[in-house]
Amino acid sequence: MLDLINVSYDTQIPNNVGLSQDKKVLKALEKWHPGYINWWNDLIPQNFQESLVYLRTAVSVDPKGWAKFDYVKMPEYRWGVLLAPQVENRTIPCGEHYGQPAWQEVPGEYRNLLKRLIVIQGDTEPASVEQQRLLALTAPSLYDMRNLFQVNVEEGRHLWAMVYLLHKYFGRDGREEADDLLRRQSGSEEAPRMLGAFNEETPDWLSFFMFTYFTDRDGKMQLESLAQSGFDPLSRTCRFMLTEEAHHMFVGETGVGRTIERTCQVMKENGIDDPYDTGRIRDLGVIDLPLIQKKLNLHYTLSLDLFGQEVSTNAANAFNAGIKGRYMESRLSDDHQLQQDTYTVWDFEDGKAVQKQVPALTAINMRLRDDYTKDAAGGVGRWNKIIEKHGVDFELSLPHEAFHRKIGVFADKHFDPSGQPVSGAEYDAGLPKWLPTHADGDFIQSLMKPCYEPGQYARWIAPPKVGIDNRPGDFEYVKLHMA
Amino acid sequence: MTQRIDFQTDPSRYRHWRVAYDGEIANLYMDVDEQGGLFPGYELKLNSYDLGVDIELADIVQRMRFEHPEVKVVVLQSGKDRVFCAGANIRMLGGASHAHKVNFCKFTNETRNTFEAAEADSGQKYIAAVKGACAGGGYELALACNYIMLTNDSSSSVALPEVPLLAVLPGTGGLTRVTDKRKVRRDLADVFCSVEEGVRGQRAVDWRLVDEIAPNSKFDEVVQERAREFASASAKPSGLTGIALTPLDRRFAEDGSVTYSTVEVVVEREAGRATLTISGPTDAAPDTVDALQAQGAEAWILRAARELDDAILHLRLNERQIGTLVIQTQGDGAAVLAHEALLLNNRDHWLANEILQYWKRVLKRVDMTSRSLVAIVEHGSCFAGPLAELLWAVDRSYMMLEEFEGDNRPLAAITLSPGNFGTYPMGNDLTRLATRFLGTPEAVEAARARIGEALEAEEAEELGLVTYVLDDIDWEDEVRVFLEERASFSPDAMTGMEANLRFAGPETMETRIFGRLTAWQNWIFQRPNAVGPDGALQRYGTGVRGDYDMERV
Structure with missing residues (x-):
């Protein structure tokens, strides 16, 4: 166990912020640290706490x-x-203070806005660890278990960064x-x-891969926009977090990819050409592609909801204040103020999805979400390449943004994954084809058996092409403590 | 604004609220229909409200008293997840005319006062059960409840973000109730009113912003438990049966005139004047409270109050060019007194009490009406008991003296009742007579000695009950000249002058809300920093901040 009394903060906590000289922060961190360790210890099952993880x-x-x-x-x-190294003479990249020197201290007028953004970002970091706390019990390999823990500790570090x-x-207040x-706590009443x-x-685990691919990608986009903050310490923090993200x-991408790879292999080995022959495919202990599409539909649409309303005052305020930029703000070539510009967003009129021009400032969320969609489409293309390589006739795709939404203009409206409005009855009838059913969940759950032998993988997932840190295939990524 | 705003509604038409009646407890859910705004151009997101939402709330509060006297505790809560109420809709405020904003705030203030007073007046205690964001007008709704509970989920908070966010004030009683009702220390109140995100958890209790916090997982349970405790501690009798508030008998004419069963409103738009005539009862007063209850909403004394209330609200919102309201009555003063006497003699009966309390509120509504008010006491009039209060609610009164040629109605007379000496206090907690005779309290006693007498013009003048008494020769000209002169003054100056002269005497929380807070808010509502093209209210939602002129005025 970490010696909580005699933490040497410069040796125990890698930092480049002069922690040992910063009395104020040290005092606060010392108080907060035990609570954090308790949180961690209560969260991850004990035998994994004791295990050595690479x-x-x-x-x-x-x-x-x-x-x-x-x-x-x-x-x-x-x-x-x-924190990423300070860029000399960095200026505020957007909004009404565009071009002024970036803030090194919190500007009083934006203190609350900044604090709220940091708190929301900080709240998501430990949340995913909480959501994933029991997954190690069913890890398909030590390699995957290690990746899970890597994601977990880094989410923990991101919490530290926000704290x-x-x-x-x-x-x-902070x-x-x-x-x-x-x-x-995640899911806490x-x-x-x-x-x-x-x-x-x-x-x-399929949910975990989908989560890291789609939902962590929302986190990445949020970090990208905070990395453009005029508040320099936030920008530097987020820039460094992105390297881990x-x-x-x-x-996520390789996890889903390896699942697809395995399914296609097994289909070919057994002479199954029809990807919708799900009964036979499932009997062979792999996850059929239509179910992967359904999982994709679910996680993608849940992640779209994280971007909030199509038209958002808070996002507009944050951009105009220079607190939060757009994706790759510094590479964009407009005036970075957007007071006269418009942006196209989806709206819901007369039962149909229509596109509309709205003031660009109020559509900052949507712009980021569109960038997210483009970013997310890349991996889907690569997954399709795997399917194509095996000669299976199936193509994964991102559903229309009107489908299965809880937030925004399409919330609780009935659209199919292609964006066509459907009746309530059609929607009910379509759902088992569009989103995972409880039976689908039971099936996936039945595959979730741990595989703890070095170099071995559960049947439903292919091994990775290369090891972490270039380690060989039979490397023992986790030395399990099974007391 | 060509559409007439109607203050009458009923549960079958509610779009924004639901009530679940559970014996002595009523659970009142705010669940605003985003698409249900009174005007186009805004959506009522996050349980934000406009006048339409408040009209329904006022109706619920009123029906709670008359139709559901069995209810002792009302739990005001949100029907939505993660938000209690986000306050008045900002886009609605941003798009509304100054006059609409002022009228909107006045009506919401009156509604807040009504459910706040329901505990003392009717034994109905409103408690706010706050889950999720409770900001601005949302917290003001809670503040008007007499017990506030907040869930302790480490994100739900109460907040008054108007100043930092919108450059206006929490003007629906917010600032005043924080200091005068909740008695929050002024420096803490200063902090509270300057932080957008508000205060949550234990600190909200420590700062007196809420009465109690409860763990999120047990919140609903604790709320219902508290409601049951309050209900069983209530002194109100159990098992009362209500009456139905049936739809008003009301007809609108082309020229703007409105005819009710007992109130007639004649609108003369050219002259900027409306004449409101209340007819006294035509039937004898019910003998007993049981008979009164059987008459229900048909009882003259309740009907007249409802009709007068609706007429005043209609004129305020829908006839804004009408600067002068002439108030008249016709009928038998003794009959009015008889109807009132049944109530005064049976104050311990719930319905008698409710009707008296309602008259108190209607008369306050008259006090608060920003029009020049004049009472014309003609022959055949019945300014008696509650109707006599109107004489002292108005800015001036004119009374017919002696016989008029060709007029065979009974000579004009005013009749006082015991009700005029404490039943219908003003917002300053004094009776209208005590306020009128602030410097000569003996005049109140002199009036009290004449209870029950039909006081004709000379006596009424001597007692100071009217402004002028005029005979046949002078009457027509004097009244005409007064009305014409009044119509020529600046309406702003009139509103300001009248509002200042009407409320002599001590300040109460109510007068501070309608006076100090409202006046400051209405000033801010005129200032470019809030409502100019670059002001915070106009710019809200665009992402661009208000551009303030930093000069202190």
Whole structure:
């Protein structure tokens, strides 16, 4: 166990913010740290806490060698506080303060807005760890288990990063908010996480891969927009978080890809050409492609909801204040203020989905979501390549944004995945084809048997092409403690 | 605004609220229909409200008293997830004319006062059960409840974000109730009213912003438990049966005139004047309260109050060019007194009490009406008891003296009742007579000594009950000149002058809300920092901040 009394914050907590000299933050972190460790210990089942996991730890922000790999027990993971290097003479990249020097301290007028954004971002980080807490019990391999834990500890570190900002820049309010980040729990009736999607549990590994691909990608887009913040410490924090987030996308994309790969292999080996011959495919212990499409439909649409309303005052305020930019703001070539511009968003009129021009400022959420959709489409294309390579006649696709929505103009309206309005009866009849049913869930659950032998993989998923840190195929990524 | 705003509604027409009656407890759910705005151009998102939402609430509160006297506790809560109420709809406010904003705020204020007073007046205690965001007008709704419970889920909060977010005030009683009712320390109130996200959890209790927090998982249970406790502690008798508030008998004419069963409104738009005539009862007063209850909404004294109330609201919102309201009565003063006496003699009967309390509210509504009010006391009139209160609610009164040629109606007389000495207090908690005679309290006593007498013009003048008494020779000209002169003054100056002269005497929370808070709010509602093209209210939702002129005025 980590010695909580004698933490040497400069040695135990990799940081490039001069933590040991910063009395204010140290004092706050010292108080917060035990609560965090308790949270972690209560969360992950004990035998995994004791296991040695081959993890990547961020130790610096040097692009050439920012991380090192080693075996570590998760509670002893060195959650660091690392900010990307300061860019000299950085200016505010958007909004009414465009071109002015970036803020190094919190501007009083935006304190609450900034704090709220940081709290919401911070709230999602531990939430996913909570959602995934029992997955290791059914890991399809030690490789996958290690990836799960890597994602978990890094989400933990991202929580640290947000807590650091709260402690450093937001005084007593910030400390209280940091405490509440540990008080809220995913799915808790007492104090649920702030965003709905983070209160759903992640029941199986396909869900986990879909979650890391689609929902963590929302997180990535949020980080991308916060990385454009005129508040420099937030921008630097998020820029560095993005380097880790890339791994989460990787886990999701390859996880789904390996599932598809295995399904196609097994279909071919058994002479099944029809991807809809699901009974036979399932009998062979792999997940049929139509079900993968249904899981995709579910996770993609839940993730779209995370972007909020099509037209949003809060997003407009944050952009105009220079607190939150667009995706790749600095590479865009407009005036970065958008006071006269418009943007096309979907609306719902006379029972139909129509496109409409609205003031660009109010459509900041939608612009980010459109960028998200483009980003998410890339991996879907690569999954289709795998299917194509095996000669299976099936194509995965992203559903229309009107389908299965809980937030925005299409909330609770009846559309099919192609975006066509349908009657309530048609919707009910279509649902089992469009979204996973309880029976689908039972089937996936039946495949979720742990596979803890080094180099071995559960039947439903193909091994990875390369190991983590270039380790060989039979590498023992987790030395399980099975007391 | 060509569409007539109707203040009459009934449960079959509600779009924004539901009530679940559960014996002595009523669960009142706010569940605003986004598409149900009174005007086009905005959606009522996040349980935000406009005048239409408030008209339904006022109807519910009124029916709660008359139709559901068995209810002792009303739990005001949200029918939506994660939001209690986001307050008045900002886009509606941004698009509304100044006059509409002012009228809207006045009506919402009156509705807040009505359910706040329901505990003292009718033994119906409103408690707010807050889950999710409760901001601005949403917290003001809660503030007007007499017990506030907040779920402790580490995100639900109460907030008054008007100043930082919109550059206006929490003007529906918010600022005043924070300091005067909740008695929040002024520096903490200053902090509270400057932070957008508000205050949650234990601090909300510590700062007196709410009465109680409860764990989220047990919240609904604790709320119902508290409701049951309040109900069983209530002194109100159990098992009462209500009466039905049937639809008003009401007809609108082309020229704007409105005819009710006992109230007639004649509108002369050219002259900027409306004459409102209340007819006294034609039937004898019911002998007993049981007979009264059997008459229900048909009872003259309740009917007249409902019709007068509706007429005043209609004129306020729909006839805004009418600057002068002339108030008249016709009928038998003794009969009015008889009808009132049944109520005064049976105050412990729930319906008698409710009708008296309702008259109190209607008369306050008259006090608060920003029009020049004048009472014309003609021969054959019946300014007696509750109707006599109108004489002291108005800005001036003119009374016929002696016989008029060709007029064979009974000579004009005013009759006082015991009701005029405490049953219908004004917002300042004094009777209209006590307010009128603030410097000469003995005049109140002199009037009290004449209870029950039909006081003709000379006596009424001597007692100071009317402004002028005029005989046949002077009458027509004097009244005409007054009305013409009145119609020539600046309506703004009139509103300001009248509002200041009407409310002499001590301040109460109510007078502070309608006076100080409203006046400041209405000033801000005129200032470019809020409502100019670059003001915060206009820019709300665009992402661009209000551009403020930093000069302190």
